[in-house]
Amino acid sequence: xxxxxxxxxxxEEQQHQRITAILSQANQTILLAENTEKPVGFVAGLGGPCxxxxxxxxxxxxxxQASSGxxxxxxxxxxxxxxxRGCNVRRLELTVMAHNARAIRLYEKVGFVxxxxxxxxxxxxxxxxxxxxxxxxxxx
Numbered sequence: 390x391x392x393x394x395x396x397x398x399x400x401e402e403q404q405h406q407r408i409t410a411i412l413s414q415a416n417q418t419i420l421l422a423e424n425t426e427k428p429v430g431f432v433a434g435l436g437g438p439c440x441x442x443x444x445x446x447x448x449x450x451x452x453x454q455a456s457s458g459x460x461x462x463x464x465x466x467x468x469x470x471x472x473x474r475g476c477n478v479r480r481l482e483l484t485v486m487a488h489n490a491r492a493i494r495l496y497e498k499v500g501f502v503x504x505x506x507x508x509x510x511x512x513x514x515x516x517x518x519x520x521x522x523x524x525x526x527x528x529x
Contacts, residue, residue, distance in 0.1 A: 416443050418472050422461045429456040432465040448483040466499045479527045487519040501525045
């Protein structure tokens, strides 16, 4: 996750407005994975605002650690691809911290490929961390 503890200052109303704005765009969505008790993961596909990049969606994803390894992430990515096919999104892209081998394996498993590295893109615990850029092209 990008935000560290204490950095999220968004109010409930502001978050509601943001979600509403995302869902009002044909090339944007948020999918939620739930168990019987509570949400356990999500993926958002955030499509470009211009004609030239509207076919492309950047992914933001999170799965609770307690639900990791149970297929939640893979299910979310499969459903996101179905959504993408239905709304003419032809490219899914994301970044992942280079040391997050488990996430990288998941993304590769569902067809994402590495496109490049953003060197020292983040600082985590005072140390620079590279991000890997990955993408998946969706056939028409």
